[in-house]
Amino acid sequence: MNGYERRKQKKIDQIYNVSQQLFFKHGFSKVSVNEIAQMANVSPATIYNYFGTKERLYADMLMDWMDKQLELYEDILQSGLSFPDKTKKLMLLEAKNLKMLSEEFLNVPSSELGGLSEMMESYSGNQVMRFFIKFVAMGKQEGFIHQDQTEETTLLYFTMFKKELGRQWEAGNQELVHRSMDVLMELFFFGLVGQGRGS
Known part of the structure; x- marks a missing residue:
């Protein structure tokens, strides 16, 4: 895994950790991609680039x-x-x-x-x-x-x-x-x- 892939994986792990906390605490409907992005220190565009949709992020x-x-x-x-x-x-x-x-x-x-x-x-x-x-x-x-x-x-x-x-x-x-x-x-x-x- 090169440096870019390591950085990308680190961001994905951050997104997973934050989205798990938020989804499990508040439920799927009450959590926005913007909230996840803010807590994970990434842009909403990054989340959409990696996952496409909120539903895909949730499933992944x-x-x-x-x-x-x-x-x-x-x-x-x-x-x-x-x-x-x-x-x-x-x-x-x-x-x-x-x-x-x-x-x-x-x-x-x-x-x-x-x-x-x-x-x-x-x-x-x-x-x-x-x-x-x-x-x-x-x-x-x-x-x-x-x-x-x-x-x-x-x-x-x-x-x-x-x-x-x-x-x-x-x-x-x-x-x-x-x-x-x-x-x-x-x-x-x-x-x-x-x-x-x-x-």
């Missing part, structure tokens, strides 16, 4: 945010934590992110970002699924996920668990979720019978 910013969240997930997966602790951290982060995204999409008129849902589904179907396949492989290797379980079945189980955590989080029960995580992880991995009690 959201994809950038999702890439960064996936990097956090990868860091957790590659950390020295035990597999149950990795799972706990991933589920809490995912519950928080689901709440943030659900609130964000409530503030976006569907007519203004028609293709965004498809983009998100495509992202989930590709990048997120690749991450999840690694997660399942690690769980099998460490003996926490049964060898006979398929990725599809494990994903369904993980998603059901995660959605309920997200629902509790959204209902304002974050403290309860945090307090109960160890018990929930016991249920997640060993069911109602518990570790070694059913054999």
